[in-house]
Amino acid sequence: MSSRINVRWPMDLDGPRESLEAKQPEIDNGLDVVHPSRYTSREFMEREWQHLWPRAWLLAGVVSDIPEPGDYFTYEHGHESFIVVRQQDMGIKAFYNVCPHRGNRIAHAEFSNAESFTCSFHGWNFATDGELRDITEENTFNPKLIAHRPGLNEVRCDLAAGLIFINMDPKAPELADAIGLPPGYLENYQIEKMHVVHHVRSEWRANWKTGIDAFYETYHLPYVHPQTQTVMEDYSQIDLYPNGAHRMIVPFGTKAHAIADDESVDDGLRGMMIDAGIEPEGFPQRASEVRGVIQAAKRERAERLGLDHYDKFTDGQLIDSWTTGVFPNVQLGMHPEGVFIMRFMPHPTDPERFFYDNMILFRYVDDPDYTVPAWMGLPEGTDVTGTVRPEITHVPVDVRPELGEVLNQDIDLVPVVQKGMRSRGFRGPLWSELEGRLRHYHKELDRYLGE
Ligand code: FES
Ligand SMILES: [Fe+2]
Secondary structure (H helix, E strand, O other), X not given: XXXXXXXOOOOOXXXXXXXXXXXXXXXXXXXXXXXXXXXXXXXXXXXXXXXXXXXOOEEEEEHHHOOOOOEEEEEEEOOEEEEEEEOOOOOEEEEEOOXXXXXXXXXXXXXXXXXXXXXXXXXXXXXXXXXXXXXXXXXXOOOOOOOOOOOOOEEEEEEEOOEEEEEOOOOOOOHHHHOOOOOOOOHHHOHHHOEEEEEEEEEEOOOHHHHHHHHOOOOOHHHHOHHHHHOEOOOOEXXXXXXXXXXXXXXEOOOOOOOOOOOOOOHHHHHHHHHOOOOHHHOOOOHXXXXXXXXXXXXXXXXXXXXXXXXXXXHHHHHOEEEEEEOOOEEEXXXXXXXXXXXXXXXXXXXXXXXXXXXXXXXXXXXXXXXXOHHHXXXXXXXXXXXXXXXXXXXXXXXXXXXXXXXXXXXHHHHHHHHHHOOOOOOOOOOOHHHHXXXXXXXXXXXXXXX
């Protein structure tokens, strides 16, 4: 069995025509060079706060984090904070995390359960559906001032494939129309059956777009992450979708095109086969056969374990990373075993800082053969059963979050790029076609900002 991929540029993995893997038609985003001030200036940050963040669907969290009525989490986005809470009827509602009396924050926990919310300033009480229940010493208010029974201020909330999105704009298009990805693209992974097993939020000295730009391309892999060359290809298949969505398919289980020896099976590829539950006697002789062997093993394992949803995955999808961008600030690393969620969250006041939020979701399967792939980079001893929601580990600026070797390399890189973009000598990024996802989402950003 050989499944050597056909490496050429533009990269096309020849996915089945009618499948979600098929190369998408080109979208011409032109060759404009954006002005570097979008990465540095307060004025541009302010425009994002006027025209982007209050109008776009923002990924707030995942449904498996709030399974029971009254379960809630808070989501901080810049200077805003939201409460997302499971209702008695199992629906989900979201509110600005702010008391209508004097503006105090209502909920302080990142994850908790509440029968109702009581403000810690003067004790007003609100039901989990946001309705005002009780005003402390109500007789001291002029009844006209509170005749509208001020409850929590609701924002729109909708679900896509187990992901919870919020939108501050009552007039924004529906999430299903805005997300840009084709039907089934996210749903096939059954994210609602996955659990967050690791969650780290670190603060970086860079604009949120400097951060996301570094994660939206594989062009830098040979230079910043040379160790990836023995297990993955850095020519990725780039696909652009409507509304600023996009993906790159990063071929795994193969050596990069620059590696002269594409025959010998070394440690990296061996590790991937072990992750797929393959015994050493089943290892092939040639590197070009590794992908096929892993795909077959995963297919067989899924059948044995009754994981029917694997039927919807192409062979390529069983092994490759479908690294997917949802506008404006999300990257989803999609794999059958789990999903990496990265959010690039703006700093409340500083255009040259952002929060890098890294959530690892895993589909737990109670079988000794079904283990967490090593490339997920989970710390030793991580509970992956999904029974306990890990707390968010907050890592302050200038402290390494220790997210594994590859991410540590990005952490060292990004703040330096940010400094460079401030230089008078820098005229704006010259994106290659391998960086086509950057051009695509910046174009969508410009549409929001009315450029
Ligand atoms: S600010 Fe909430 S009760 Fe006064
Ligand atoms: Fe990187």
